[in-house]
Amino acid sequence: MRDEAVKINPSAITNSIASFYHYDGKNIPFRDNHFDKIVSIKLTPYIFGLTPRYLLMKYTGFYEL
Numbered sequence: 838m839r840d841e842a843v844k845i846n847p848s849a850i851t852n853s854i855a856s857f858y859h860y861d862g863k864n865i866p867f868r869d870n871h872f873d874k875i876v877s878i879k880l881t882p883y884i885f886g887l888t889p890r891y892l893l894m895k896y897t898g899f900y901e902l
Contacts, residue, residue, distance in 0.1 A: 842857045849855035860866050
C-alpha cells in the first residue's frame with residue numbers, strides 16, 4: 838500500500854503535503870506529540886457515494902493532490 842501511495846502522489850510528496858511510511862503495526866515511527874492532525878479515510882464511504890476528494894475537503898478544508 839505504501840508503495841502504491843508513493844507512486845500515485847508524487848506531487849504531494851514533493852510539495853510536502855503528504856508523506857507515507859511503512860511500519861510494523863505496533864510501534865509508530867514518530868516521536869511523542871509529533872502530530873497536529875491525522876486523517877484516515879476508509880474505502881467504505883464509496884458505497885454511500887462519498888469520494889476521497891469530498892472527504893478531504895470536508896474534514897481538512899483542502900484537497901491538493
